[in-house]
Amino acid sequence: MGYRDRLISTSILRAIFRTKPSQDDTEANEEARPGLLTRILAFFTFFNLTLARYRAGLFKKMRNETWGIEEEEYVESFRSPSKNKRTDLVAVGDLGYSGSTFFTTPNSKYLIKSLPRKFEQSFFRQRLLDPYVEHMELNQNSLLVRITDLLYCQTYTMGTAIGTAPSHHMIMENILYGKSSCSKNQQKQWETYDLKPNDYFYPERDVAGGRLAPESVKERLIDEFDDKVRVTIDQKEELVSQLSQDSKILQENNAVDYSLFLVRYPADLNSSDSDKIPTPPGRGSSWRNGVVSRDGKWVYRAIILDFFWAKDALQAQTLTGLVKFFNFVKWGKDHGPMSITTTSEEYRQRFLGMVEDMVEVPDSAGRPSGELRSPPPHLG
Template sequence: MGRRDRLISTSILRAIFRTKSKKSNQPGILARILAFFSIFQLALSRYREELFRKLRNEIWGIEEEEYTESFRSPSRSKRTDLVAIGDLGYSGSTFFTTPNSKYLLKSLPRAFEQSFFRNRLLDPYVSHMSSSPTSLLVHITDFLYCPHTSLGALIGTAPSHHIVMENILYGKDSCSQSDQTQWETYDLKPNDYFYPERDIAGGRLAPESVKDRLIDEFPDKIRVGVDEKEDLVAQLNRDTRLLQDANAVDYSLFLVRYPAGISSASNTAIPAPSGKKSPWRTGVRSRDGKWIYRIVLLDFFWAKDALQAKAMTRLVNSYNLFKIGKDHGPMSITTSSDEYRSRFLKMVEGIVEVEDSAGRPSGEIRYPPQETV
């Protein structure tokens, strides 16, 4: 891990381990001056700490001591550092995992994402998690922010906001190296939207390395029983209704699958992510017994009415006005929230396959017709 990543890691860990008594002391003038001139190691704090503690302890059943210890090195003789896993997103976010891989940390570099989650989505998110314990919205266990102005945040050398969330890939590291290569991940969004980086001028607006991260395609089907599909579709209906009501778009279905026959290196069952167990988090076995599937909803931080979304809408209209290529429909980040939800659920229906009563594959759930009076 490079110096920049190590300093960012230190900032995050200080915020996690800082006690309430230390937090209650307001920083003096000298401390504020030093904080302003910080380039990489920003002074971070936990946002609405008690609210997130309630989520962890009461709603998801995560023990506080176990959660905190996840951020420590398993060896007391080694320095405690988060594990940097680089830039995994098109947005430029940086990612870390805790030393035990149970939790994933993602930076939110865009101001509109930070304010949308903090001011508009957080309270409905907490209410939804309380009433829907099997929700597939990713579990966000902490939100870290920089409460004071700093040079590093202003010039973008270090992120000022981070979310801590469950790592749906937890358990992969317990497998042998050869078995780890058999884990597959897919970040799925409706593919019929317009993506300028992919669709304008023959896709020459971005290098292949960027376009490869833009949108995934699942080359197979999720083959499960009727009950599993009904549960999945019903839960996603509830979860995406919350996102639609918040005017969120561009979220994705994060799908993990690995062969059902593999186990951890110690020949025990592959451990599941932390918190209360639910089938699509611990893993649903495919109908043919070949795969284990895990699913969560990710990246629900883009509001349809954000200034950036409005600017991109005008950009698409300009493309169409000057006839740059064919006419371009809405982008995933500029479409309406109800339209995005409809296409998203249609995408899910298309990749989940069940069998009909005759044992033939079917992409749709066929409910018995209602009797007429």
């Protein structure tokens, strides 16, 4: 871990161990704003920011009551398993075009993602958080990623201004939990796919001949799953029905550009009870814990990620103008629509259509088929 990552890790851990969330959660009982001297000193901080837990009681209630995550076990996930070893998060690196950095807890149960873009932070806090909490309470099998904490910097700092350290961090379940318990050769057999409807136009990848980002980042923008997810009819209906409910709450709050994060690993890694791959923490559900393919070859996991881009965000509108300009001066008018500027209803339809096409079930004669016995109420 580099110097910058170590200081960011220290900031995150300090916030987790220092703050004791209560069940009484209101905006009024957030931590008191720092004093003037503290704010002045904090202004000159570049890496080691002082972070606090946003609406700590609300997130604790979700962890304990909605998802069945025991609080002591949750906090201990952030400690080193060895008392003689310094506690540090595990740096995963830069995994996306947004510039987010990622860590995992020492036991790999939780993933910490930085949110460097202000419009994503604001959208989640101000518009999506309360509907998200209500949806999770009413749909305990929801496949929206479980966000267990939100950390934020209460003061303005030079570090956040120039981008040396992110002001917000989101802690969430790690759907890859269990991979680190495998041998190195077995870990190489795990496959991950960050899937979005491929018939959209992605300006980060394509604008100006694709020169907005290096190839190493563009390759991670959109994955392609060139196989089929082969499960039973009931398993497909369960998946599509749940994703339909989850995407409905996103549509109602004008969210677009989210993705299906699909994980698969060979089923023979679960060859015995002693070798069984552990499942993500908290109350389980089939597609979160793992569904075995019809042929017994693969185990699949799936959740929805990255639902923090509002269709009506200023950044989306700015990119719309940018793409229109490039269409006019270079390409003609045959590129679009963009995933980030389409309507939330249309994005949801294409997202669910992508899942329908990807999951293969047998028909009544036992032959593979991509169709359900009856189509789900996508827009219900």
